[in-house]
Amino acid sequence: MQQHDNLIGGEWQKGNSYSPNLNPSNLGDTIAEYTQGDAAHVDAAVAAATAALPAWSTSGIQMRSDALDKIGNEILARKEELGTLLAREEGKTKAEGIGEATRAGQIFKFFAGECLRLSGEIVPSVRPNIGVEITREPVGVVGLITPWNFPIAIPAWKIAPALAFGNCVVMKPADLVPGSAWALAEIISRSGIPAGVFNLVMGRGSVIGDALVNHPGIHAISFTGSVGVGRRIAVQCATNHKKVQLEMGGKNPQIVLDDADLAQAVELSVQSAFYSTGQRCTAASRLIVTDGIYPKFIEAMKARMAKIKVGDALAQGTDIGPVSSQSQLEQDLSYIEIGKSEGAVLAAGGERLKLDTDGFYMAPALFSESGAGMRINREEIFGPVASVIRVKGYDEALATANDTEFGLSAGIATTSLKYATHFKRHSQAGMVMVNLPTAGVDYHVPFGGRKGSSYGPREQGKYAQEFFTTVKTAYTLA
Ligand code: NAD
Numbered sequence: 001m002q003q004h005d006n007l008i009g010g011e012w013q014k015g016n017s018y019s020p021n022l023n024p025s026n027l028g029d030t031i032a033e034y035t036q037g038d039a040a041h042v043d044a045a046v047a048a049a050t051a052a053l054p055a056w057s058t059s060g061i062q063m064r065s066d067a068l069d070k071i072g073n074e075i076l077a078r079k080e081e082l083g084t085l086l087a088r089e090e091g092k093t094k095a096e097g098i099g100e101a102t103r104a105g106q107i108f109k110f111f112a113g114e115c116l117r118l119s120g121e122i123v124p125s126v127r128p129n130i131g132v133e134i135t136r137e138p139v140g141v142v143g144l145i146t147p148w149n150f151p152i153a154i155p156a157w158k159i160a161p162a163l164a165f166g167n168c169v170v171m172k173p174a175d176l177v178p179g180s181a182w183a184l185a186e187i188i189s190r191s192g193i194p195a196g197v198f199n200l201v202m203g204r205g206s207v208i209g210d211a212l213v214n215h216p217g218i219h220a221i222s223f224t225g226s227v228g229v230g231r232r233i234a235v236q237c238a239t240n241h242k243k244v245q246l247e248m249g250g251k252n253p254q255i256v257l258d259d260a261d262l263a264q265a266v267e268l269s270v271q272s273a274f275y276s277t278g279q280r281c282t283a284a285s286r287l288i289v290t291d292g293i294y295p296k297f298i299e300a301m302k303a304r305m306a307k308i309k310v311g312d313a314l315a316q317g318t319d320i321g322p323v324s325s326q327s328q329l330e331q332d333l334s335y336i337e338i339g340k341s342e343g344a345v346l347a348a349g350g351e352r353l354k355l356d357t358d359g360f361y362m363a364p365a366l367f368s369e370s371g372a373g374m375r376i377n378r379e380e381i382f383g384p385v386a387s388v389i390r391v392k393g394y395d396e397a398l399a400t401a402n403d404t405e406f407g408l409s410a411g412i413a414t415t416s417l418k419y420a421t422h423f424k425r426h427s428q429a430g431m432v433m434v435n436l437p438t439a440g441v442d443y444h445v446p447f448g449g450r451k452g453s454s455y456g457p458r459e460q461g462k463y464a465q466e467f468f469t470t471v472k473t474a475y476t477l478a
Pocket of ligand 1: 147148166172204209250280453
C-alpha cells in the first residue's frame with residue numbers, strides 16, 4: 001500500500017503512524033495510507049514556516065504570481081485525475097469531482113493575478129508637511145484547517161490567497177479525505193515556492209488542529225468546519241490574540257412561491273438539497289413552499305426524486321454518490337427517525353441502500369408536512385435530507401427563512417420582480433439566490449455567511465485580502 005507523508009520545511013516526513021483512506025463507494029477499496037502526526041510535527045512545521053517568512057513576505061510579487069499560476073495550470077491539466085481521486089475518497093460524483101478540481105485550478109490562477117493587484121493609499125495628512133501611506137502587509141504564519149466535503153477547493157481557496165499576500169502556511173486537511181490535499185501539497189512542493197513557505201501536517205483534528213490553534217508561532221487561523229469546533233477555535237484564538245476566520249454550518253432555506261415556474265423550482269430544489277449527497281454547507285435543507293403550489297410541488301418532487309440514480313461515485317450515470325462516512329450515514333439516518341417521531345411525513349427516500357459494492361449509500365429523503373420548529377428544520381443534518389414547510393404567503397416564507405441561527409445561503413423561486421427584490425434585501429443570509437440553487441457560487445466574488453454560519457472577514461475574491469493581510473499606516477515628515 002502506498003504511504004504518503006507530511007510536507008515540513010520542504011521535506012517529506014513521516015508522522016507516528018499511517019491511517020487508511022477508504023473509498024465510501026466501495027469499502028473494499030483503500031486509496032492509500034496517510035501519515036498521522038502529533039504536536040511535535042506541528043512545532044516543526046511552524047518552525048519551518050517562521051524561518052521562511054522573512055524572505056517570502058518581502059519576496060517579489062512576480063515570483064509569487066508565477067508560482068501560483070504554475071500550480072493552477074498543473075491542477076487544470078490534471079483535473080480528470082485529481083477529480084477522480086477526489087470522487088473516490090469523498091464520494092461526490094466524478095463529474096462533481098472534476099468540477100471541484102477545475103475550481104481549485106481557477107482559484108490559484110485568480111490569486112496569481114490578485115497578488116499583482118494589491119494596492120495601498122496615499123492620503124493627505126490633517127497636519128502640514130506630512131504624508132500618510134496606508135499599506136497592506138502579510139499577517140505572518142497562518143494555520144489553515146479544512147473540512148472533508150470539499151477536499152481540494154476549500155484548501156485551494158485558503159492556500160492561494162495566503163501565499164499570494166506573502167504569508168507562510170501550515171495546512172491541516174480533514175483526516176477523512178487527506179488524498180486531494182496531499183496531491184495539492186505535492187504540486188505546490190514543485191512550484192518554485194521556497195522550502196518552508198507551505199507545510200502540510202495530516203492527522204486528527206483534536207491533535208493537529210488543536211496544536212495549530214494553540215501554537216504561539218501561528219498568527220492567524222482560517223477554519224472551515226462544524227459550528228461546535230469553530231466556536232471553540234474562536235475562543236482559543238481570542239484568548240491568544242490570533243486573527244480568526246470561521247466558515248461553519250448552514251440550515252439554508254429555499255423558498256418556492258405560488259408564482260414560481262414549477263419545473264424550474266423542482267429542479268433547483270433537487271440540485272440544492274441532494275446533489276453532492278447534500279453534503280454542502282450551502283445545501284438547501286428547508287424547502288419553504290406557499291399554499292397554492294404546495295400539493296403540486298410535493299408530487300413533482302416525488303416524481304423527480306424517483307429518477308435520481310444513487311450509485312458508485314465513479315460509475316457512469318450516477319447522480320448522487322454515497323454518504324462520506326459511517327458516522328455521517330448514522331447521523332443522517334438518525335434524523336430520519338427524529339423527523340418521523342416529530343410528526344413530519346416521510347414523502348420519499350430516507351432508507352439505507354444496498355448496492356453492488358459495499359458503500360454508505362442512502363436514498364435522498366424528503367419530509368412533507370414539517371413544522372418550522374422541528375429539529376429536522378433547526379439542526380444541520382449535512383446529508384441528503386430535506387423537509388418541506390408549508391406557509392401562507394411571501395411574508396411568512398421570508399420570516400420562516402430567516403428564523404434560524406444560521407445565515408449562509410438562501411434561495412427564492414419566483415417570477416415576481418417585487419418579491420425577488422424584497423428577498424435579496426431582507427434575507428438574513430450572506431449569499432442570496434434568485435431562481436438558482438442555494439449551492440453553486442463563483443470563485444471571484446466573496447463567499448460567506450452571517451449569524452452562526454460565519455465569523456470574521458469573507459473568503460474569496462478580492463475580499464480575501466481582508467483576512468490574509470494586515471493594514472499599516474505610515475507617516476512621513478516632508
Ligand atoms: P469538523 O468541524 O468536524 O472538522 C473540520 C476540521 O477541523 C477538520 O480538519 C478537523 O480535523 C478539524 N478539527 C476537529 N476538531 C478540532 C479541534 N478540536 N481543533 C482544531 N481543529 C479541529 O467539520 P467536518 O465534519 O469536517 O465538516 C462538515 C462541516 O463543515 C459542516 O458543518 C459544514 O456545514 C461545514 N462546512 C462549512 C463551509 C462553509 O464555507 N461555511 C464549507 C464546507 C463545510
